[in-house]
Amino acid sequence: MAETIGGYLIRRLGEEGVGHVFGVPGDYCLTFFSLLEKSPLQVVNTCDEQGAGFAADAYARIKGLGVVAITYCVGGLKAANTIAQAYAERSPVILISGAPGAREQARNPLLHHRVRDFDTQLKVFRELTVATAVLDDATTAASEIDRVIALARRHSRPVYIELPRDMTLAEIAPAPVRSLPAETSDPEALAYATAEAADKIAASKHPVILAGEELHRFRLQDRLMALVENSGIPVAASIMGKSGFPESHPAYMGVYEGAMGREDLRDYVESSDCLILLGAMMTDVNLGIYTAHIDRRSAIYAGKDRVAIGLHAYDGVRMEDFITALSERHWAQRAFPPFTHPLHPGPFVARDRKMTVDALFRQINAFLEKDMIVIADTGDALLGASDLFISDGAHFLASAYYTSLGFAVPASLGVKAAAPKLRPLVLVGDGAFQMTGLEISTAARFGMNPIVILLDNDGYGTERPMLDGGFNDIKRWNYAGLEQVIGGGLGIRVETEREMAAALARARANEAGWSLIQVILDRDDKSPALRRLTAKLAERVGGKC
Template sequence: MKDLTVGRYLIESLRKIGLNDVFGIPGDYAINFFKLMEDEGINLIGTCSEQGAAFAADAYSRMNGIGALCVTYCVGGLNTVNAVAGAYAEKAPLIIISGAPGVSERNSGYLLHHMVRNLDSQFNIFKELTVASTQLTDPYTAASEIDRVIKACLAHKRPVYIELPRDMVHQKCALPLKEADIPVYKNLCATKEAIEEAVQIIKDSAKPVIIAGVEIRRYKLEDKFLELLESTGLPYATTPLGKCVIEESHPQFIGTYMGKIGLEKVRRYIEEADSVIILGALMTDTNLGSAQLDITRTIYATADCLNIKNHCYKDVDLGDFIEGLTRELKDIKRHLIDTIEVHEEDDFEVISDNSITVSRFFKRFGKFIRPDDAIVCDIGDSIFGSINLKLPENTIYLGPVFYTSMGYAVPAAIGIQIANRNLRTIAVVGDGAFQMTGHEISCCVKYGLNPIIFILNNKGYTTQRHLREGSYNDIHNWSYHLITELVGGGLGLEVNTEEDLEIALEKAQKNTDSFTIINVHTNKHDKSDTLHRLTTIFSSKLGCSQ
């Protein structure tokens, strides 16, 4: 039997929670652990940058339930900070493993390469971005620390940080004396009272409605949520971050709610309801779009809190609350509403010589999506133009709607396909975001991946342009479709007109052997209706006039 070492215990701990893929880039402080992972059969996904690895691991975690990346000390780890911050903000469970100077090196008196202020600088930074962190400096406690941190990641659905000094990788360690325990407090009395109060409000309502958020997916509550819907007949909307938590083909689905930013019919339906049940949603400006909800008519339940009108209940489990609503409301099922009144489907007829516009692109894009596709959209009109599409059954939709970091979509598409190579994965990304992380497309050639990537090319930062115009919003135009020549693979296509788009879609559909990149030229001042509403609201906050 192999000796139990700190490195081996960490690898086995990853495997126990379903992780056999690790994203990252080696360095001398991490290379011993990289070698051990390779020897132990871990599938290592090397990306072009550490930020790309973190974005890919984030998307992988949203697909798989947890993800992992491994980097070297400071010059690697600090490159992941932005992406890890996004994972924390949007509740993506992610394990960050970083190499570090050896324990035996720490008192040498020398400044060690990659150091910043002191040897703990990176560790202290990651404390702000994670729900648990550890430095594995003691082989006697290392296994217990690994267990504690990983359990925190699974419990809270947020990133954790493990710092592994390079001379600890092969240090023998002991199994934990006892299993790590993450206390879960459930107040049964508070749960009972909250369910009773919520049920009475819903029963007294003539027009109740549900808003579903991302925590329904993060905590694997889809089945419980679906049972609530089908037992009660209540109509529901999702937030942008919670889009596709269950199938949008469901007859009770009314659309994506974004407050003033979203579709007027959906906004009016939600805000005119006499009770609004919000389940698992993050209350953020971009996620709920400056929502105008009356707190006296609102039931708001998440994994962290439960508020009913002005009452606050603590330690109420979100899943238990949903189950309780289902149990108490199933005997008063309401008639299904006609959701067609709220959500209208548009037909699309090609006008061959027309220059492609953002709105026309997304109308056609909606028809291109098939059941079981995975869609990942970068921030800007990539998200705002697609957010109101009613997607077919079993579609997966990802996008950084709350944290809104540019550069997510291309590495995320890689993470999605590493998690499930059978998924047809489609990414939509702006040209500005592509210039930040688009070089990760090289990984598609390296690992035989075949996503379809649309670049909305309007020569600049569209959202910022419509907040305050200036030359700082212009970027240098690339021939994005020619990147295939640089990376040695893929199919590159260019689109200027609606006819060009039809030809490109047909070719992309047939190309299953490699990635397809489609350079879609649009006017630099063009934008979706959703982005127009968002920039109008944000401009007023900035004191700008559009």
């Protein structure tokens, strides 16, 4: 019997290393869900499509591909923001949407879930993805599936697949394999760029690498390591790139983020006579909301397909080839500068005093173990986390550029599915938790054990210093009480360091389910990074700069 379109799609996902699909079923995608259930892939159905989208993004960052399956419009459009995030943050997510059957659409009827035209959802996702495919033709379905999967990987960005429900079980026509043309560097441009960069680095006194998120997205960590170890050039990370380079390595200096970050590191980076930016998107967040003082004349910048040295650029040079070529040169050995990561965790002595943001992050830092992965939501959870010491292995996830609230709890589902041996440690503010935090219910259903640390400062603490008003208030919940509502987990409320120490120990021991630690913080308390950031942002809220 010939393979069906749905069957082919599922087989191809499995071949690409996908083991889980996140989503919410609906009548336009029920047949596909039924096929999934009979397949080796596991369905993780979340409370809301927003949760599925964020979970798949996190999964994609770890496994190289993540999948959301949802129904037409009422499902897909709920996930629009999460797909936008995957685009902005370079995460290869495949959104698979059911749709009315090709034959049902024939007379243009007003079928339920329809917005304006039958292709309205498709048009929306054309804006939010790098490729779209509508599987309405059995003769092209296989090559279309292959094409969009390849494009998701190539760009490390989301793609959209629409599957009309009457095509799910349609027999797929055998089709020749159409693969994308290979990406190659322009050999001459590569040679020139490498030679010029190498000369510039060799002539410099204090070169430093700023390692960004694209190294992680395109799986170039090993090449970076080869370059660093051969050349002796030290490494700082952007906040989006945090943990892409092992933080225990003697070459690692910490997170650079302009005026938001630590002063000693900022001075070192900004006074470098050769700053090498690798895969670090020039976002406002990476650049400390444009407080970075980087002298372009002495900088080298490599992005996915382009290298810039000083004020001129080489197009058609792939970052991968550029880093490889640099790493293979013969370098005069340099010693890594003696630069101590200041938050390298020592023991934390918990005392019987009221918790502060500063103490909380020091306490968490001492608590982190090698099997943990930190997932920080937007707000002070992210800013405060930038100086946490993350053990080796890219164990830090955040929406550090797109900065969508509500990412972290659902992301822990994706992480746990992608890497079952890792323990997700979620840092989330109370505002973000009220958006998507109830997805701990999904953790309970699937036996996942995230430790959720909820920074409860009674509202939108990141916004208060910019411009305050009643709109920054939210209702204070007894979050710990969710233990009784949802089940399958542990809820603990803490006010002091000592209570926190006990709570962390209980959470660590609670291997079977979720743990939620509600940490009561002063309404105006904040991390140093947030203090610096909000002062900067406040200037812009009213358009003053």
